[in-house]
Amino acid sequence: MEISKHRKKVLGAGALAFVAAIAAGIAGGQILRLGGGNLPFAVTFALLTFVLIAALLATRPWWNRLDDVERDAHTNSFYWGGTFGAGTAMLGLVAWAGTQSDLARGSLITFAAMTAGYGVFWLVWWLRRRGEA
Amino acid sequence: MRNCLRQLRTQKGLNQGELADLIEVSRQTINAVEADKYDPSLPMAYRLAAFFNVPVEELFFNPFRES
Structure with missing residues (x-):
């Protein structure tokens, strides 16, 4: 079955969003281990929030192509x-x-x-x- | 919103997937609009009307205008 142009664009951007979500999960896990897991709350929270925002921005092309x-x-x-x-x-x-x-x-x-x-x-x-x- | 999208599409000899591909939306979107299960946005209505070279109200029947 042939995949339409629209479907290809959505799937491509969806794949990027999926990879970004996985990468964000891995990055989040690494951040929690930084400094032996004893980083100050504010630093940990700021780093995790940055990762979350980056992951959300990576889903934007998918959203825009729908x-x-x-x-x-x-x-x-x-x-x-x-x-x-x-x-x-x-x-x-x-x-x-x-x-x-x-x-x-x-x-x-x-x-x-x-x-x-x-x-x-x-x-x-x-x-x-x-x-x- | 009632419409004659199916008639215009079949007159052109297109199936739903081919029309979807030509105007870069999903086949399910064409199906939902044709079946009157979803009211398209104004840009999509204009896009479809432009594709078939008809006024929007000829494609989507205005339920608020007295016939």
């Missing part, structure tokens, strides 16, 4: 499926480990960070689309 329908499918799946999946896992962890556990605190922090990230991107998205009244 057509409207494909992008909408991913946006909807991420919002509804991703939120439900993550929410279920968080609730399960809290139910399993108790509300005062590290897992519960981690879940809460993750959920709060997701909400904050969502809010920032939502705001920027609208600000960039403002026109004259």
Whole structure:
């Protein structure tokens, strides 16, 4: 079966995103081992955040090459499926480990960070689309 | 949004994959638009209309205009 031009472009960029995700995982593991695993929190966090941003930027060509329908499918799946999946896992962890556990605190922090990230991107998205009244 | 994409495509003797390749979208996208399961963006609607050399409203039927 012949692969279409569009499919080739999406698959090529998808492969780059996949490799970047694997590389980011390896880089993250190496960062956590730096200095015998005793680097200051701020340094470790900054390095890991840098790796995360680099990995996300590497997925941008893939996102940009998707057509409207494909992008909408991913946006909807991420919002509804991703939120439900993550929410279920968080609730399960809290139910399993108790509300005062590290897992519960981690879940809460993750959920709060997701909400904050969502809010920032939502705001920027609208600000960039403002026109004259 | 109701449309006559399937008719225009078959008139040109193209299958969904060939049309998708020509306008650089996925075959599934053409399928979803033809089946009225997805409303395309304005740029994609114009792109399709330009490809078939018809006005957009001839390809996608305006549900808000009185017939």
